[in-house]
Amino acid sequence: MNDRACSELQAKINRTIPLSEAMGYRITELDTCHITVSAPLAPNINIHGTGFAGSLYALGILTAWGLCAHLIEHAGIDANLVVAQANIRYRLPIQADILCRSEITDAEAAAFIEGLTAKGRSRIVVGVAIGDGPAASIEATMHASLKNQQ
């Protein structure tokens, strides 16, 4: 884990995405193939007093985005990174702090960065597990493009 990269990415996300601050988004672990994020339940409850479907998605998508943004940064590349599409499934209510985990393989990370360097554009599908079970899971397709090619 890279503590400095972790706190820098955390600060960048909280500074530029106000909703991340409102949700209490915190990166707790970060490397080029793995990220964990936590958030308190209180600002993210729904009418049933459990995790709000919209918060679970927003925290989860910022988990996937954070991992890919770190991967690009770590490779020394200046690129835009956006979510193209995502699917979320909810299985169980969440009644405690919200924990999101995302992991990709070394090969997936390498292919994503190689595509970006070689063609100026790249895509990656990232899974996010939210809560125990997991209680919810996201599959998100992220698109990256070099800034100087836009």
Added chain:
Amino acid sequence: MNDRACSELQAKINRTIPLSEAMGYRITELDTCHITVSAPLAPNINIHGTGFAGSLYALGILTAWGLCAHLIEHAGIDANLVVAQANIRYRLPIQADILCRSEITDAEAAAFIEGLTAKGRSRIVVGVAIGDGPAASIEATMHASLKNQQ
């Protein structure tokens, strides 16, 4: 449009889902087959200064949830309503106030309520259009169950 139902649902959502208040979620039109929601861009921006993917989803899913909750309330039924799964596609960045629209047919509304009354459980698939184009769209599957059967 039912102004009283609109303001009551608005107040209920803002009171019980803190993130709805943080996003500036406002119901602007509501009947049993149609809802429109708006939110200012400022609390919902991303690192590019456009609509944050997580906010667009959370506002959109609260649009679908609001429509179904109103339909259940209008039928005089006491039921729990949750999101089972959803898909979102992002096509264009949003650079103005975020407008969400959702519409179902009379037949879909009737089948949803009839299932709930007859079997105690019901599901409905609701589409949400976000922004012009639409800039993003959600297809969400909602599950409802009578409270006294849980």
